[in-house]
Amino acid sequence: MAAVVKAAIYLADKAAENAAEPVAQSGSGCCPLCRLPLVRERNDIADIELDRCEEHGTWFDCGELQHVSNAMQAFRENWQSRIREEELRQLDALLAEQQAVAEEGPAKRFFRALGALLEPSKSTDHGGFEETQ
Numbered sequence: 001m002a003a004v005v006k007a008a009i010y011l012a013d014k015a016a017e018n019a020a021e022p023v024a025q026s027g028s029g030c031c032p033l034c035r036l037p038l039v040r041e042r043n044d045i046a047d048i049e050l051d052r053c054e055e056h057g058t059w060f061d062c063g064e065l066q067h068v069s070n071a072m073q074a075f076r077e078n079w080q081s082r083i084r085e086e087e088l089r090q091l092d093a094l095l096a097e098q099q100a101v102a103e104e105g106p107a108k109r110f111f112r113a114l115g116a117l118l119e120p121s122k123s124t125d126h127g128g129f130e131e132t133q
Helices: 002-018 064-103 105-118
Strands: 039-043 048-053 057-059
Touching: 002 064, 048 064
Parallel strands: none
Antiparallel strands: 039 048, 048 057
16 A cells, blocks of 8 residues: 555656646636536645545645645554554553452462352343243
Protein backbone atom coordinates (compact mmCIF):
# COMPACT_ATOMS: atom_id res chain seq x y z
CA MET A 1 0.00 0.00 0.00
CA ALA A 2 2.76 2.46 0.91
CA ALA A 3 4.46 1.87 -2.47
CA VAL A 4 1.21 2.71 -4.29
CA VAL A 5 0.79 5.91 -2.25
CA LYS A 6 4.40 6.94 -2.93
CA ALA A 7 3.95 6.27 -6.63
CA ALA A 8 0.75 8.34 -6.72
CA ILE A 9 2.46 11.22 -4.92
CA TYR A 10 5.41 11.03 -7.31
CA LEU A 11 3.06 11.22 -10.31
CA ALA A 12 1.15 14.10 -8.73
CA ASP A 13 4.42 15.94 -8.11
CA LYS A 14 5.42 15.46 -11.76
CA ALA A 15 2.01 16.66 -12.95
CA ALA A 16 2.27 19.72 -10.68
CA GLU A 17 5.73 20.53 -12.09
CA ASN A 18 4.31 20.38 -15.62
CA ALA A 19 1.32 22.60 -14.85
CA ALA A 20 1.41 25.74 -16.96
CA GLU A 21 0.07 27.94 -14.19
CA PRO A 22 -1.37 27.49 -10.71
CA VAL A 23 -5.12 27.13 -10.37
CA ALA A 24 -6.95 29.95 -8.61
CA GLN A 25 -8.22 28.88 -5.19
CA SER A 26 -11.07 31.41 -5.12
CA GLY A 27 -13.90 29.03 -5.95
CA SER A 28 -15.11 25.98 -7.76
CA GLY A 29 -14.75 25.71 -11.49
CA CYS A 30 -16.26 23.27 -13.91
CA CYS A 31 -15.55 19.58 -14.37
CA PRO A 32 -12.99 19.14 -17.16
CA LEU A 33 -15.01 16.22 -18.55
CA CYS A 34 -18.68 17.22 -18.38
CA ARG A 35 -18.35 20.99 -17.75
CA LEU A 36 -20.85 20.85 -14.85
CA PRO A 37 -20.03 23.00 -11.82
CA LEU A 38 -17.70 21.45 -9.24
CA VAL A 39 -18.82 21.36 -5.60
CA ARG A 40 -16.35 22.47 -2.91
CA GLU A 41 -16.19 19.93 -0.08
CA ARG A 42 -14.17 20.14 3.10
CA ASN A 43 -11.77 17.32 4.02
CA ASP A 44 -11.34 17.70 7.77
CA ILE A 45 -8.41 15.30 8.10
CA ALA A 46 -6.35 17.26 5.58
CA ASP A 47 -7.91 20.61 6.56
CA ILE A 48 -8.52 21.49 2.90
CA GLU A 49 -11.40 22.12 0.50
CA LEU A 50 -11.50 19.93 -2.59
CA ASP A 51 -13.43 20.17 -5.86
CA ARG A 52 -15.83 17.32 -6.61
CA CYS A 53 -17.95 16.56 -9.65
CA GLU A 54 -21.17 14.66 -8.93
CA GLU A 55 -20.49 12.45 -11.96
CA HIS A 56 -16.69 12.15 -12.15
CA GLY A 57 -15.43 12.45 -8.58
CA THR A 58 -12.72 14.58 -6.99
CA TRP A 59 -10.45 16.86 -9.00
CA PHE A 60 -7.20 17.89 -7.31
CA ASP A 61 -5.62 21.28 -7.92
CA CYS A 62 -1.85 21.68 -7.90
CA GLY A 63 -0.42 20.36 -4.61
CA GLU A 64 -3.74 19.17 -3.18
CA LEU A 65 -3.15 15.45 -3.72
CA GLN A 66 0.22 15.66 -1.96
CA HIS A 67 -1.37 17.65 0.88
CA VAL A 68 -4.18 15.11 1.36
CA SER A 69 -1.78 12.15 1.08
CA ASN A 70 0.60 13.61 3.67
CA ALA A 71 -2.29 14.36 6.03
CA MET A 72 -3.65 10.82 5.63
CA GLN A 73 -0.20 9.34 6.30
CA ALA A 74 0.15 11.42 9.48
CA PHE A 75 -3.38 10.42 10.55
CA ARG A 76 -2.60 6.73 9.92
CA GLU A 77 0.66 6.89 11.90
CA ASN A 78 -1.05 8.68 14.79
CA TRP A 79 -3.90 6.13 14.79
CA GLN A 80 -1.47 3.19 14.70
CA SER A 81 0.53 4.72 17.54
CA ARG A 82 -2.61 5.10 19.69
CA ILE A 83 -3.58 1.47 18.98
CA ARG A 84 -0.09 0.26 19.92
CA GLU A 85 -0.18 2.28 23.16
CA GLU A 86 -3.56 0.77 24.10
CA GLU A 87 -2.33 -2.75 23.31
CA LEU A 88 0.74 -2.17 25.49
CA ARG A 89 -1.45 -0.91 28.36
CA GLN A 90 -3.61 -4.02 28.09
CA LEU A 91 -0.55 -6.29 27.99
CA ASP A 92 0.95 -4.52 31.03
CA ALA A 93 -2.31 -5.00 32.96
CA LEU A 94 -2.46 -8.68 31.99
CA LEU A 95 1.18 -9.18 32.97
CA ALA A 96 0.61 -7.49 36.34
CA GLU A 97 -2.44 -9.69 36.95
CA GLN A 98 -0.53 -12.86 36.02
CA GLN A 99 2.39 -11.82 38.20
CA ALA A 100 0.06 -11.21 41.16
CA VAL A 101 -1.50 -14.65 40.70
CA ALA A 102 1.94 -16.26 40.48
CA GLU A 103 3.07 -14.52 43.67
CA GLU A 104 0.13 -15.60 45.82
CA GLY A 105 1.26 -19.20 46.02
CA PRO A 106 -0.50 -22.49 45.28
CA ALA A 107 -2.58 -22.69 48.47
CA LYS A 108 -4.03 -19.22 48.04
CA ARG A 109 -4.79 -19.89 44.34
CA PHE A 110 -6.51 -23.16 45.28
CA PHE A 111 -8.80 -21.51 47.84
CA ARG A 112 -9.57 -18.57 45.54
CA ALA A 113 -10.55 -21.01 42.75
CA LEU A 114 -12.58 -23.09 45.23
CA GLY A 115 -14.40 -19.98 46.42
CA ALA A 116 -15.25 -19.07 42.83
CA LEU A 117 -16.69 -22.56 42.30
CA LEU A 118 -18.77 -22.44 45.48
CA GLU A 119 -20.27 -18.99 44.84
CA PRO A 120 -23.94 -19.16 43.83
CA SER A 121 -24.30 -18.82 40.09
CA LYS A 122 -25.55 -15.47 38.90
CA SER A 123 -26.61 -17.05 35.62
CA THR A 124 -30.31 -17.52 34.81
CA ASP A 125 -29.53 -20.65 32.76
CA HIS A 126 -30.54 -23.71 34.81
CA GLY A 127 -29.71 -26.33 32.21
CA GLY A 128 -33.27 -26.48 30.89
CA PHE A 129 -34.85 -27.06 34.31
CA GLU A 130 -37.04 -24.56 36.08
CA GLU A 131 -36.16 -23.69 39.65
CA THR A 132 -38.99 -24.48 42.07
CA GLN A 133 -39.62 -22.63 45.30
